[in-house]
Amino acid sequence: MTERKLVIAHLFPELLNLYGDSGNILCLRKRMEWRGITCEIREVHPGDTPSFSGVDLAFIGGGSDREQKIVCDKLLAVGSEVRSFVEDYGVLLAVCGGYQLLGESYLMGNEKVQGLSLVDLYTDHGDPRLIGNVIVQSSVSEQPIVGYENHAGRTHLGPSATALGKVLYGHGNDGVSGEEGVLYKNVLGTYVHGPLLPKNPGVADWAIARALERKYGKGQLEALDDTVELAANQIMYDRLMHGEVKEQ
Template sequence: MPSAEVTRADATRGASSGRRVRIAHLYPELLNLYGDSGNILVLRKRLEWRGLGADVMEVHVDDTPSFSNVDLVFIGGGTDREQRIVCEKLLGVRNELAAFVEDGGVLAAVCGGYQLLGESYAMGDEKLPGLSLVDLRTERGTPRLIGNVAVKSRICPHVIVGYENHGGRTYLGDGVEPLGRVAYGNGNDGTSGFEGCLYKNVVGTYVHGPLLPKNPGVADYLLSRALERRYGDGSLEPLDDTEELAANQAMYDRMMSGDIETQ
């Protein structure tokens, strides 16, 4: 193992650098499809393994969130009913959340959370207003886009792998960069070859599974951007990600060899 890598045992060093990342986990009781709460565990541990601090604030349905002292916001995926509840809650603090995004705040949104970022999203035959944080829209389509997915993205050195299950077709506006290109699966709409979105420090994606355990490069991208915004230094010591990357590669290899079927 290269000496520059930080092993899991190094976690005993403590948060010696004094740098901390403040994470707001929005509505975990509603938005936790396919283990999305596991993403928060990954962010916390990857900070702790480097001797950095992690402050995780869970925002529940009866809470009024504030983003003034937050570095990273996470919104998971949920059912149509839960997505509607969350959107109504967030519309009440939309201006503050938009100011956070425009100021370079880091926001990661998965599936239903991703759809809420745009100007509108469809629920059955109904068109509902979104948060208008990113220039995108989501329409309803058939059939559902279900199966494993692999995405090549500039934000991390490895292919992003996971699982998608969505009836929405998401279309990006001019100037909004996709998270990446689909190597396997469907992505945003099943036809464009794009998956997810990148806008300032916002990452939106349909990749569940959860997203971060098999994709450490995505986790580190989010953490690095959060540290850069707060401290002016986004550098992260490399970790020994042998197990995570082996799981990532095994899943990707199975997709590309045809051992995993998509629906």
């Protein structure tokens, strides 16, 4: 079999790891290794100039307002390269604060901050914070996506953006629309923490398959024994949908 290799850019892990988002990178790496896919992780640190040359999949985690602003400024400095990566179907996973950076603007306190303008969306604030467990039905995964959300931001999608999925439990983008996250080309943005991927192997495999398809023209993945992962997913789904967990 021809060797397959994917390069993952983990953007600013020191700044954007508020809810254990590094676990998403560990999950991607292991699911690739189990299939014999070579995985190279390139960590981009605060003193580095981000580069997407040779990158197949990029990941942006969540962080506080201060860290989010630092990361946004660093990425805006190479904005044309980021946009080229996205428009060329580079895979980009963005969680919570990273998700908010994808749009035209977001609010930091009362200040409107320029975003990366990669996807047709913007984020403002609302009260109260949207906190709690969340379940999302999405086309990217056979199983419902489960996790946790904690955000004051209300993200609004424009006409050229598609929601990641429908909220079955929890709040989602704005607590009103019933939508959660965004999909644009091979960009996936979401408020789902937990971290996202270990209990949602379908989402992890969606990202890996899209990256392989872009690089090699074939994105078919060998099946894995996901008994443990799917059990964790199912238990969370059952507890929430059957009323066994009472949200505060």
